[in-house]
Amino acid sequence: MPVLRECVRVADSKMMEKDAKPDGALQGRVALVTGAAKRIGRAVAVRLAEEGADVVVHYRGSKEKAAEAVAEIEKIGRRAVAVQADLGDVSQIKRLIAEAGKQFGRLDILVNSAANFLPASIVSTTEQVWDASLGTNLKAPFFCAQAAAPLLKRSRGAIINFADVGGLLAWTGYIPHCVSKAGVIMLTRCLAKELAPEVRVNAIAPGTITMPGDPPEWEEDFIKRAPLLRSGRPSDVAETVVFLVRSEFITGQVIVVDGGRTL
Template structure:
């Protein structure tokens, strides 16, 4: 990946930060997108640049603002001279019981999980085609096996999974498009899942343990670095949970 450039959305914290560190360790330059976590993004940029000068930068954008998405791509290319890969990681996640769904939560969940990846990929496509690059979308195992209480989130991720396959068709043969679907890797912020729920989720994985962010980051790295004959696919990184549901 030496000399290549990767744009990672939602890269200041959690899975996005792990993906950025993994791709940087592979030799890539990384552009970290963030929405609000400016301190975390700037700290990660400083950490990466201390290892390799001028190899990381960050940009702020609200992905719900579709008109700002081409700027993310343009500023990345202006900073590093090229764009070889896009990782659509940024996501909203919260319950939406039927009866309480309104347009505000629709716009948030569909906007962050489906609309933004589409329009960001569209903006990036010419640069990715020139580089014969790739896109990795971070979906969810619940895109195919819905989670009770989260119908809108599951629908948004299901849309992203379908979009992954559709874009693989549309952007072939120059750009590969794949997805990584995490299982129990990082618990959501805010204590959404109590201890009993977490224990039940882990009990339904074949490996009987939660994963770690590096498991997702390594899968992304494989798809970007080593999987030159793979497109239109999804890798479930879930400890075997989907085989046991």
């Protein structure tokens, strides 16, 4: 009888543990999401936590928002830590990845979400704008991948890069941005070959993604060109990240999440 009671107690405590930490497909995995303090990056970080992952929340300037993201993830029952770095500086990228690996002892998923979106036509493009666009949007994902590759190989992990429909369509007034995001698409293919078979590398090219509080004109303007008659939500992108993380026979691909905009 005491043995039975003990079994019940163990089962009860296991159920309580389960309540606090729901099982998920990514339980025991660790994800690093760059630019995760707010907007899409945050939605991705929280969604990966819902799937069971512990998360390193990278931020550059949004310290308070990063702390909020950490608290949101901890509330789900996962571990999270915020790490600051300016991804324009390769030495800071190396520190970020080393810190990410140290925090939870492994790294399974790298999501390169941080980016800028600088308008610049052929006339207004300065060297500074060109370097800032290409530096944050293209150079940084490469050096994040390079630094994370040994950890990701060990865990047979995955990289998700963020392109943009602007990397497929030539937008007037956004030359460096479009070039940087077109570069992300080729970077994804090159990395997928270089890092196979251990690490899968894919990209997402979102159309306009709106959040609560964004000017309504953004959605109105997008709807004119998107057959599905709405703009995207951060959850549309976050679900695609989860899909790509789980899809073990897909690498080097770009999934366009744009409500049909590029059709």
